[in-house]
Amino acid sequence: MKIGIIGLGKMGINLAKNFVDAGYQVVGFDLNLPELDENQKEIMVVNQLSKMIEELPKPRIIWSMVPSGAPTEAIFQEMMVLLEPEDVFIDGGNSNYKESVLRGKLMEDKQIYFFDVGTSGGVKGAREGGCFMIGGNEKTFREIEPLFADIAVDDGYLYAGVVGSGHYLKMVHNGIEYGMMQAIGEGFDLLEHGPFSFDYEKVAKVWNNGSVIRSWLMELTQAAFEKDQRLEEIQGIMYSSGEGKWTVEESLEQQIATPVITMSLMMRYRSLYPDTFSGKVVAALRNEFGGHEVKKK
Numbered sequence: 001m002k003i004g005i006i007g008l009g010k011m012g013i014n015l016a017k018n019f020v021d022a023g024y025q026v027v028g029f030d031l032n033l034p035e036l037d038e039n040q041k042e043i044m045v046v047n048q049l050s051k052m053i054e055e056l057p058k059p060r061i062i063w064s065m066v067p068s069g070a071p072t073e074a075i076f077q078e079m080m081v082l083l084e085p086e087d088v089f090i091d092g093g094n095s096n097y098k099e100s101v102l103r104g105k106l107m108e109d110k111q112i113y114f115f116d117v118g119t120s121g122g123v124k125g126a127r128e129g130g131c132f133m134i135g136g137n138e139k140t141f142r143e144i145e146p147l148f149a150d151i152a153v154d155d156g157y158l159y160a161g162v163v164g165s166g167h168y169l170k171m172v173h174n175g176i177e178y179g180m181m182q183a184i185g186e187g188f189d190l191l192e193h194g195p196f197s198f199d200y201e202k203v204a205k206v207w208n209n210g211s212v213i214r215s216w217l218m219e220l221t222q223a224a225f226e227k228d229q230r231l232e233e234i235q236g237i238m239y240s241s242g243e244g245k246w247t248v249e250e251s252l253e254q255q256i257a258t259p260v261i262t263m264s265l266m267m268r269y270r271s272l273y274p275d276t277f278s279g280k281v282v283a284a285l286r287n288e289f290g291g292h293e294v295k296k297k
Contacts, residue, residue, distance in 0.1 A: 002026070002055075003019060003062070003063060004055075004056050005062075006028075006030075006049070006062060006065065006066060008065075012065035015127075016043050017043070017127060018151045022151055025044075026043045026044065027045075029049055033045050049075075049082060060083065062087070063090040065092050065119075068093050069242075071093075072091060076091070079107075080106065083110075083112050086112075087113070088144060089115070090115045091114070091167075095116065097164045097168040100166075100167045104136070113136060113137050114136060115141070116166040117132050117133065117134050118169055118170020118173065121153070129153035130156060131156040132156065132166075134157060134159050135161055135162060135169075136162070170243070171246050174247065180217055181217060181264070182260075182267055184217060200225040200230075201222055201226050204221040208222060239268070240269075248261060
């Protein structure tokens with residue numbers, strides 16, 4: 001079977017290699033052509049989407065792994081021109097589900113099957129077995145289901161429902177992820193300022209073996225402390241990709257309380273500014289009403 005992969009960055013190239021290991025032929029597209037290992041020459045790399053279309057048998061299956069937003073929209077517009085009825089286009093870039101619903105409708109009008117696939121597991125998952133949340137036409141999904149079974153970890157894919165449901169599920173997943181990471185970060189912050197001296201790598205290790213909070217995130221925490229015992233080489237700036245924000249916006253729209261996820265998002269924004277004006281105002285107010293000390297520059 002032959003499949004096209006658009007976007008050969010960290011996720012895309014590892015997904016392509018995963019497909020090759022599963023016995024697929026891969027045609028990859030990227031404007032910046034990657035260097036491939038000798039054993040990955042089965043990946044044919046092109047820098048024109050029209051060339052990719054020519055190389056794929058009909059009906060074509062194309063999987064896009066470019067960032068959400070403008071890059072995904074640009075690829076989608078080109079696919080609307082290049083693809084033909086019965087072709088399959090998979091957006092694995094974790095786009096906003098509302099945009100995916102619209103894209104699915106536009107492609108449906110041209111008899112092209114659109115699938116929104118929330119992708120989790122990081123680079124390692126893309127390479128060795130990912131987790132996929134899939135929205136789209138169910139009949140067509142059943143036809144292409146072996147594709148997901150071949151590259152997912154065991155029990156690592158789910159047909160979520162109609163177009164939009166895959167990216168919706170991944171959006172909520174990422175909101176939960178925000179809250180879990182924030183809790184881990186706050187816990188270690190408390191340890192750092194507490195009365196005892198801990199080896200954080202060993203703490204993370206024991207917490208990840210038999211405890212209630214064992215998880216892949218705790219495993220990654222252990223790996224981070226193994227590289228840098230006090231994380232002195234990095235700054236505490238927490239960027240956000242956008243899906244946490246979408247989750248909070250959806251909770252407001254649905255009037256569902258998500259205080260942990262919301263606060264974890266706010267803390268990411270807060271981390272971008274070491275000395276906020278709101279902090280100055282609160283410090284000044286505490287000084288004014290209670291004479292509390294303020295830290296001078």
